Amino acid sequence: MPTEGRECISVNIGQAGAQIGNACWELYNLEHGIGKDGFLLEKEENEEIFEIGERKGREKCQYYNTFYTESSNGKYVPRAIFVDLEPSVIDEIRVGPYRQLFHPEQLITGKExxxxNYARGHYTIGKEHIDRVLERIRKQAESCSGLQGFLVFHSFGGGTGSGFSALLMERLSVEYGKKSKLEFSVYPAPQVATAVVEPYNSILTTHTTLNHSDCSFMVDNEAIYDICRKSLDVERPSYNNLNRLIAQIVSSITASLRFDGALNVDLTEFQTNLVPYPRIHFPLATYAPVISADK
Known part of the structure; x- marks a missing residue:
């Protein structure tokens, strides 16, 4: 099935959302043979992907359209928005190895x-930024010929990840009606809690987004720490290790959107295949085998 007009916009919210998003785009670029600057890698660097394209007898770029928009000079720009209410995490993207991949308008930061605190993310600080974020999303949506929906990456424990995500999901439901919204959420774990109020934030955001999300894939930090320790032999896993493992899972879930396949070709199909009742939309992602590169 050709992917023309089946675009998805990724919205990465807060520290967890931005860092997972960064890891995901790093992996998507590798899978699609796109360099850090957004241009296709040369054939020698990228033999395998070119072979697949030629073997199928189709234009090699036909799958890029779902997750990337192609500019007039042949650069592939992710259909993504990064939002955080404070600048430090997104500043790392602005100066990091993938700084040329994103347009400056896609990276939105506040000052505090x-x-x-869920209430600050949803009501006070969040309210000041929501219109600017929706405006950037509107611009992304206008560049799509047939928008499928949104992939929202966030954590449940942080103030921005919980409060601002809930506010944004409510507004997306109002402005984009029936468009699908898939969540990729980091659920807090007691062993690796960064704030004592994480359970409150989680309950509040789950309650608010329950009717605005079509399907929510949850990852548990503690489980991912255990996988890194036991399967990948990483003694003290960093956020980088966790995010790259989460990116592998997100990549596997979205592979059917980005490549040719028979199952889960569009976002509504995820709902049909995975969600028994609208409010029970929390499938558990399991991934195997997880083996370190050294082995």
Whole structure:
């Protein structure tokens, strides 16, 4: 099935959302043979992907359209928005190895964070930024010929990840009606809690987004720490290790959107295949085998 007019916009919210998003785009670029600057890698660097394209007898770029928009000079720009209420995490993207991949308008930051407080993310600080974020999303949506929906990456424990995500999901439901919204959420774990109020933030955001999300894939930090320790032999896993493992899972879930396949070709199909009742939309992602590169 050709992917023309089946675009998805990724919205990465807060520290967890931005860092997972960064890891995901790093992996998507590798899978699609796109360099850090957004241009296709040369054939020698990228033999395998070119072979697949030629073997199928189709234009090699036909799958890029779902997740990337192609500019007039042949650069592939992710259909993504990064939002955080404080600048430090997104500043790392602005100066990091993938700084040329994103347009500056896609990276939106405020000046003070939500301080792990749902109410600040949803009501006070969040309210000041929501219109600017929706405006950027509207611009992304206008560049799509047939928008499928949104992939929202966030954590449940942080103030921005919980409060601002809930506010944005409500507004997306109002402005984009029936468009699908898939969540990729980091659920807090007691062993690796960064704030004592994480359970409150989680309950509040789950309650608010329950009717605005079509399907929510949850990852548990503690489980991912255990996988890194036991399967990948990483003694002290960093956020980088966790995010790259989460990116593998997100990549596997979205592979059917980005490549040719028979199952889960569009976002509504995820709902049809995975969600028994609208409010029970929390499938558990399991991934195997997880083996370190050294083995």
């Amino acid at each position: 964070d939500a301080a792990n």
